[in-house]
Amino acid sequence: MEASKPIWIWRWARPVRNEIALLLRTPSGRIGLPLIALHLFIAIVGPSLTPYPHTEFHLENRLEGPSLEFLLGTDQFGRDLLSRILSGATSIITMSVLGSTFGIAIGTAIGIASGYKGGIVDEVVMRIMDGFMSFPGLLLALLVATMARELEIPLMSAQFEEKVFIVITIAVVFIPRVARVLRSATLTIKELEFVQSARLRGEPGWYIVFREILPNTAPVLGVEASVRLSYAILLASSLGFLGLGVQPPSPDWGRMINESRQFITTSATFTLVPALAIATLVIGINLVADGLREAHQLPKETPQ
């Protein structure tokens, strides 16, 4: 049966389809998955669906509530909030996903290698990580973001550069936290007999770390990924709120909340719209993560 579908993408997608089917059997999955799907849809095609250019001023319509003309209302310059939300989704989602991917990848490599190596190497690496972690996450992010701003990368537009810096910031904040979790998982796994069998075969260290230990950290990695991703969105929004995000005039959800602060008594929708956009995305990720965890404890359709 399987051989009759030779399209490689189909076979590659099978685990993903399985996960989605499983997910839809849990209540959290049934709520979370549509939320994420909506956000992904906006991130991909949103910028081309905007009713107005997101920078266009409608000075006579400033700080309006929702109307037929402006579905989600307008900001202090009369810019259409729907257009700004739609065009802001891409950057926050890509930055968060990339930031957490790099953070998790580097953190995992450091954590597993350090845990497997043990001894004085582990001691030194972990003390450095502790050093990073002694800063509160946001403070470290501010520090990194401010320092990164001083760098100039050749052949890169300023707009693209800021996004790269945010990705770097998220990754740097995450590396020590991920490393610590993965190291402790490794400490248990490395004592197991199959790792010792690999040592007895004379396998090199990198092989044991990546081929034998890494696949067995999958449950821990899954939890880490979901926690990190939602935290990355909050971190990116916070940076935007503090003015270290994507610079104007590009729309940034975090900065939109900051700008709306002074008008909160005049127009609540101005604050609510970007806040809800962030909240639904974070809640969606958390629900899907919960759903996946639940789904894997559900009865399987067939035994084995």
Place this chain on the structure above:
Amino acid sequence: MTQVQITQMPVLDAPGTVGPADDTPLLEIENLGVTFYTPRGTVRAVRNASLTVRRGEVVGIVGESGCGKSTVAFAALGYLPGTAEVEGSVRFEGQDISELSEPELRDLRGGRVAMVYQDPATSLNPTMRVGPQLEEVLREHLDLSQHDAQERTLELFESVGLSDPERVVESYPHELSGGMQQRVVIAMALACEPRLLVMDEPTTGLDVTTEATILDLIADLKERVNAGIIFVSHNLGVIARVADRVVVMYSGETVEQAPVREIFKQSRHPYTAGLLECVPRRGAAGEGTPRLRSIPGSVLSADEIAESECLFASRCPLATGQCSSEAPLMRSVGDSHEARCFFPEQVRPEIWGDAELRRPRVSDPNADPLLKVNDLEVFYSSGRKKYLLFGPPADPPVRAVVNVNFDVKPKRTLGIVGESGSGKSTIARTIVGLTPKTGGAIDLEGRELAALVEDRDDESHAALRMVFQNPTASLNPRLPIHHGLVRSLRRFSRLSKEEAKVAAGDLMIAVGLEPEHLDRLPTEFSGGQQQRIALAAAFAADPAMIVADEAVSALDVSVQAQVLNLLADRQREDDVSYIFITHDLAVVRYVSDEILVLYAGHIAEMGETEDVLTTPSHPYTEALLSAAPTPDPSAERTRIRLEGDVPTLREAFSGCSFAGRCPRKIGDICDQQAPPAQTDTARPGHVIHCHIPVQELAILQRSEPGAAARSNGANG
């Protein structure tokens, strides 16, 4: 009388005079079926179990893992989760427990039925001293005052053979040895004078020496407490020692029940006969050890539904068409002897194959040694330094192995035995290079090996392989089983990927598995199959030596026999030597050419298998032999009992390491001077490290086989 010291038998020997007339059985389980509905599917844990327990009787429930033994025991207490569907009836003193209300059930469990679990460490609260834990039970259930509860606690501790109850009540669980913890748990179970005591594998986690003392205690309790005891165990030897009646379970069914002597003499169910044949037993002196018979296949999995067939039919040599079309009923086959089989009179040990002799010895005892271990020393240090990372070590190191010398000849098997903590596994891990040695040298085929496996060359990786105790952990759960096999083949035999796959298939056949299953994940195999896959990987490189660390300890007896036979067959065909580490003397007797007895990191005795296991022996070997349970209820029991645990040595010590527990200690010399290595003049190569001259040991052990000199007196 037993060796367990009971100075008084307080309170407990006043049996409950209340209760229904004596002809009502204490517990009657009839056609019990228990089905669990779990998220992973339906599990038929118990299909059809019937048994009765009378007052003052020990009923042993025996069977392999997954046979529903424990579930039956739990059902007797009404301890099944709400998701379980129970069929049949469980009557306690004539009353159906399914009709009891929740408060009545609580009353039943607290007062009239008590349970002892496998692991004493988890049955006790680690944050409370053990005295108050027991007092709490007494005050809760018997309404005793603080003072009375304390008095009674001391009495109970004394009655279970704890020699210094005043000290024990003040101890936290971790300050007590495993055996003492289990005694405390038994004391708690006895606290309310239960009429039924359920013991679920109460000695499984303990060393043989400790197990023997606990079994003595249970045998003694049986006489003093007028309670019925259900004793669940997978170990036929243990059952033979304590049970009056034996119930054999298979796949959730009771398949045979009979008085203990009857069942070991003439079993009437092929499964029981097979189980007995799987246990390595001592042959008469001078005879070759017969090859173990084994039961092919494995237990029917609990999610299979089999309504109208004998559940054992697929593994049974007697099975006919009738067995697969009709379910046999429990039938009487003799005086209070029942079996669930159509052909009970045909059951004989021979149905499991002819008693062929195990491998002829082809090895040359005068050959050059394959592996030489000289003055091996392994010290463990905590790694903590005085100033965090620098300075001298904070604690003196643990001297795990001290001054050990031995060698292994080609095609021979060396068995290493000892209690836990004796350093057996440390030796194994040091030889293969997982644990670095502190001193001494290990030579393989005349070349010295580096201390750590990472520093050894591929040639020694290929020549020296290891098999671990836990088969499930030996295989990477995320990778298909061909991974380890192909990797070994490619690393050592320099095969291409395709060639390696073919060779891996051949290896699978060699260990009795299907080559088509190479792409499956380890979780799709049973424990015995996993261990065979681990063995296949070990054999992949055509090794000169395999170090097997408790390689069959985690397996059921029928599977254990399969693996032992496999090892023996490979040795005959492949020129491989084994170092076989085990705590099970029956297994070591079966597989080994030579035995090394280890105590606290020191060699106690070493020599040819038969020489070591017959007199004269080191007093420690003697104690181990005496403690080992044999599946023969009529076997004569020598009673030498060791209390306590193997000590952890941190300081250099000049005396004999065994002096503290030795039942034959002769005086101060044992504490002050290292015992000389004495050679038995009649058998060169048989070395005993003891101050007592060999001839004297021989006389001592021959003349008083039953009452082994002094008991280990003072500490009871």
